[in-house]
Every structure is written in structure tokens, then in C-alpha cells.
Amino acid sequence: MSNGPLPSVRCLLSNLPSMHVGDKVRFLGCVTEYSTHSAILTLQHEFPRGNKTIVNADVTLLLQNLNSEQTDIGQWVHVIGYITSIKQLSVKNIMGPNPAIVGAQILVLWTAEDLDIPSYEKALNPEPD
Template identity: 50%
Template sequence: MAHGPVPSRLTLLASLPSFDWGTKVRFLGCVTSYSAAAGRLVLEHDCPKSCQVKAWVDVRLLLEKLTFEHTAVGQWVNVIGYITLKPQASRKHAQDGLDRSTVDVQALMLWSAGPLDIERYETCLSR
């Protein structure tokens, strides 16, 4: 019998809609917006190139440790968290007016990706 926390599943952000509610995931995304009032980051990663998935990441549990490098638009961050709602087929986003698939994630950990070879990351996870 195993004891301790359930391991996270490393995945591309585009694959998040395929996971069930309650699945613990780890993924990389680029910050496209941050709402301090809602305690939510919106992350995207266009891999594959036609990816229309956004991750709405609840960061309220991490507010004391978040810095500008975690919330600035254009920053790449790693997230470990749980899928909290069944993925939505689409939500209209006021930012761009497009319907996109969205997944809600409760973040347990979040850290800056730092220097990153994004192509290598995508290649490793796309296999």
C-alpha cells in the first residue's frame, strides 16, 4: 500500500481537457492574464499550433508567495494542481472574443519556468 501524496501527471496544457475532475496534473503555460481580485491566472500554450485550450488557474492558496514573475503577462510558469471542474466545451473570452476550451485548475504549486527550451519541452511531451 502506497502512502503519501498522489503523483502528478506531466502533460501539455492542450491535453488538460482529456483528464477527469480531481486528476492531479503538472503543466507549463504562458500567462495571458491575471486577476488579483479573483485570484486567477489564465495560461495558454499553443502546442500543437492550433491549440484553443486555456487553463484558468486558481492561485488563491498561493497568494502570499506569488511575485511579479509569476503573474506578468508573457511569463512561462509551471503548475502542479488538480482539475477542479469538468472541462468546459467553450467559454466566450472577453479578451479576444473567441470561444475556447477551458479547464479549471486549483494550483498547489506554481513556479517560474526560468530559461526554457520550449521546443525541446514540446518534443519530449508530444512523444
């Protein structure tokens, strides 16, 4: 039996709203915004099509080692962290599920170099046989 930290749950960004506050997660997201004032990195991944989940990722714990490449708009990043809030927005949406805003405290972040996004999506969301 280990006294170490709990492992993270690997999931798609679109699955984060179904998790619980306090869950440790690992996911992939595309940087859509970064606020140097609040140290919040905004991440999205429109998969499945129509998913509008937004993650406000608090990177305060990483500021000493965070580089500009990791915060560039359009950069894909892997993150491990804890969910701090989940807010389902009630918006009339004929294109799919209501959008959600998920807050996360990020512990580890690294760029997703040479990543095959469709293979990643399929691996985490395999189509039924």
C-alpha cells in the same frame, strides 16, 4: 505502500481537456492574464498549432508566496494542481479542435527559467517514427 499524496501526471496544456475533474496534473503555460480580484491566473500554450485551450488557474492557496514575476503577462510557468472543471466550447472552428476552458486549483507554481520550449513540446509529444 505510501499514504502520501498521489503523484501528478505531467502533460501538455492541450491535453488537459481529455483529463478528468479531480486529476492531479503538472503542465507548462504562458500567463496571458491575472486577476488580483479573483486570484485567477489565465494560462495558455498554443501547442499543437491551433490549440485554444485556456486554463483558469486559481492561485488562492499561493497568495502569501506569489510574486509579481510569476504573474507577469508573457511569463512561462510550471504548475502542479488539481483539475476542478472542464468546459468544451462548441464553436465552429475550421482551424482545429474546439477550444476548452479548464479550471484548476494550483498547489505549486514556479517560473520556467531558461526553458527550451520546442524541446519540452517534443519530449511530451514525440513525433511517431
